[in-house]
Amino acid sequence: MSETETKTRPIPSPAVTIETKPFWDAAAEGRFLIKRCNACGKAHWYPRAICPLCHSSDTVWEESPGEGVIYTFSIMRRSPTGPYAIGYVTLNEGPAVLTNFVADDLDALAIGQKVKVKFQPTEGGGPPAPVFSPL
Amino acid sequence: MSIKGKAYIMGAWEHPLRDAPDKTSAQLHAECAAGALADAGLSHDDVDGYFCAGDAPGFGAMSMIDYMGLRNIRHMDSTETGGSSYLIHVGHAAAAIAAGKGKVALTTLAGRPRQGQGGRFGGGAGKPGQLTDGPPEAGFENIYGGSTHNTYGMCAARHMYEYGTTSEQLAWIKVAASHHAQWNEHAFLKDVVTVEQVVNSRMISDPLHLLDCCVVTDGGGALIVTSPEIAKSLNRPKVKVIGAGEAPKGPSGGHDLDLTHSGAVWSGPIAFAEAGVTPADIKYASIYDSFTITVLMQLEDLGFCKKGEGGKFVSDGNLISGVGKLPFNTDGGGLCNNHPTNRGGITKVIEAVRQLRGEAHPKVQVPNCDLALAHGTGGSLGTRHGAGTLILERE
Numbered sequence: 001m002s003e004t005e006t007k008t009r010p011i012p013s014p015a016v017t018i019e020t021k022p023f024w025d026a027a028a029e030g031r032f033l034i035k036r037c038n039a040c041g042k043a044h045w046y047p048r049a050i051c052p053l054c055h056s057s058d059t060v061w062e063e064s065p066g067e068g069v070i071y072t073f074s075i076m077r078r079s080p081t082g083p084y085a086i087g088y089v090t091l092n093e094g095p096a097v098l099t100n101f102v103a104d105d106l107d108a109l110a111i112g113q114k115v116k117v118k119f120q121p122t123e124g125g126g127p128p129a130p131v132f133s134p135l
Numbered sequence: 136m137s138i139k140g141k142a143y144i145m146g147a148w149e150h151p152l153r154d155a156p157d158k159t160s161a162q163l164h165a166e167c168a169a170g171a172l173a174d175a176g177l178s179h180d181d182v183d184g185y186f187c188a189g190d191a192p193g194f195g196a197m198s199m200i201d202y203m204g205l206r207n208i209r210h211m212d213s214t215e216t217g218g219s220s221y222l223i224h225v226g227h228a229a230a231a232i233a234a235g236k237g238k239v240a241l242t243t244l245a246g247r248p249r250q251g252q253g254g255r256f257g258g259g260a261g262k263p264g265q266l267t268d269g270p271p272e273a274g275f276e277n278i279y280g281g282s283t284h285n286t287y288g289m290c291a292a293r294h295m296y297e298y299g300t301t302s303e304q305l306a307w308i309k310v311a312a313s314h315h316a317q318w319n320e321h322a323f324l325k326d327v328v329t330v331e332q333v334v335n336s337r338m339i340s341d342p343l344h345l346l347d348c349c350v351v352t353d354g355g356g357a358l359i360v361t362s363p364e365i366a367k368s369l370n371r372p373k374v375k376v377i378g379a380g381e382a383p384k385g386p387s388g389g390h391d392l393d394l395t396h397s398g399a400v401w402s403g404p405i406a407f408a409e410a411g412v413t414p415a416d417i418k419y420a421s422i423y424d425s426f427t428i429t430v431l432m433q434l435e436d437l438g439f440c441k442k443g444e445g446g447k448f449v450s451d452g453n454l455i456s457g458v459g460k461l462p463f464n465t466d467g468g469g470l471c472n473n474h475p476t477n478r479g480g481i482t483k484v485i486e487a488v489r490q491l492r493g494e495a496h497p498k499v500q501v502p503n504c505d506l507a508l509a510h511g512t513g514g515s516l517g518t519r520h521g522a523g524t525l526i527l528e529r530e
Contacts, residue, residue, distance in 0.1 A: 013261035014274040019159040021266065024274070045389035046275035049158070050165045052204030052388035055179050072296070072394055074288030076280060076340045086285045087292075088392060095389025098518065100279045111296045122278065126263040129278050 009084035009100065013126025019049050022061055024127035032066035032117045032130055034093060035059050045095035066117025066130065067092050075106050089115055089132050100131045109134070142229035146175025155247045160192050161271040163245035165203045177239060179203070184210035184231055184240035188220030191243065193270035197519045199243070201385030202271045208383050209405060210237045211521060220244075235409075236379075276518060283425060283477075284348065286517025288340035290394045291428035295342060297395055297443065302342055304446030305427040306333035309346050309470050311454035312424065316467025318496040323350040324471040333427075347427040349469035349479065356481040358488075372492040378412070378526030380405030385519035395443075397429075397512050398522030399436035407438070410526035412506060414438040417526075419490040419501045420461055421483035421509040424468040430454075433510055434461075437524065456499040465490060465499035480511035484525065491529040505529045 016024045026033045035047035039056035043064075050057050073087025085101040101109055102120070114135045119128035148170030155163060164187070172179060185208050191199045196211040210231050214223055221242055228240035247268065259273030267273075294300045310330055316322035328346060336345040366373050382401035386392060407413060414437060422437075424430045431445035439461060440448035453459030466472045466486040469479040487509040489495045495504075507527045514520030 009280055011278050013263045014278045015259050015261040015267040015269055016274055017159045017268055018157055018266055019162055020274055046272055048202060049162045053390060055204060071392060072289045072293035074285040074292055074340045076285040077338050084280055086279050086281055087289055096392035097389060098276050098279060124263045126261050
């Protein structure tokens, strides 16, 4: 094992709004939702009621397998709970998602690596948060 | 010079709701924007100026610009004076348009005070079982332990991946800053460091080491900007503002994410065009240096070298005054001298003024320094930030 053996970083309870409640309700069931726009056909992230790409209000929730590749990441070493990886995953549907990468060996993470979503409990009994791990 | 007759109000729209339990404040802002644009017969892409006040959730004007997908913003203003903000915004928008800084300005107001807890802002922290109404990105970004160190680390990692940039090349930026800081009696770090010392310093957030980071300092600074008449009446060397550019950059709905460039790709050309000069004309540059990677990306984006060649450009002392081609941050910059209250923008302007006045330390003063650039990036290169470029000339 490398010196950056995984300790899971506690994730605070996410701020849930009326606009994003369906995402977090689905997360509690282990389902990963993204928003897609019926007008331009594109998926976007973070989910909004109004498409940030074409400004249409005709956006719908869509269940995603939550698979993609690591666009970039950085392993934060200055952390009281141990090192953790933060970065972007580019989903197969297109949009890039800011997240934590969770792995047995953080030093083995690499840009371009395939990853898949999983959900991690959050502090205070908040809804679980999406994180990504190597496939 | 006056705003009289230089600007028109061509769109106006009042939201029909008086009770909005099912929409966020951000959503209401976006609906108001769409309503006013439709009223004017303009599109989101026509908007090049955005104004908002304290009712707009998030980070100045930048959260809402990113949320609404405003792609062409080159003028931002989040002047906050309570309920009068929007009248002042119109005045500021007219002044900006009169000055040629833009053509279509949007100002929005929205909120939902009737909704109790869920209608209040909060700082973006979640409360289990409760709805919030803070920055729209908060739930999806604030929970992952993002900091300046690791979000700038993400940019450095991607720059290295795409262009082969090395830690040794980044280290040269700190080395140059330290060469300058040794002459600054007020510098927080006065010791000259080597490339080896930088790359062997403790890793903070890959690939950024301790010495890739700026200092944390108390303190501050201030600037006085005057009319030409006042300037002429004062007994100080005159530093003329000849170009100014600004631009936001955000994740843009997650599409075409490119963390290897900053908003300087837009703010820089605006400032250079207004000034009528090119990067090759610049004798001294103050470049925001929260981290070494910040400098490297901005130098590329401003056109001092090609994209991807920043590593080569900063190497071998090329940023050291008297040694290299582009003397930068001759006060020691944020990397060694000062980064007061974690905001290094004002000290960038101050050192550029010293250089243009001929009042920098003699060991770092650029000879015949008559044209300087000062550039800053605020927020995070890795998520959303605002870029500002100034071109300054000694008269």
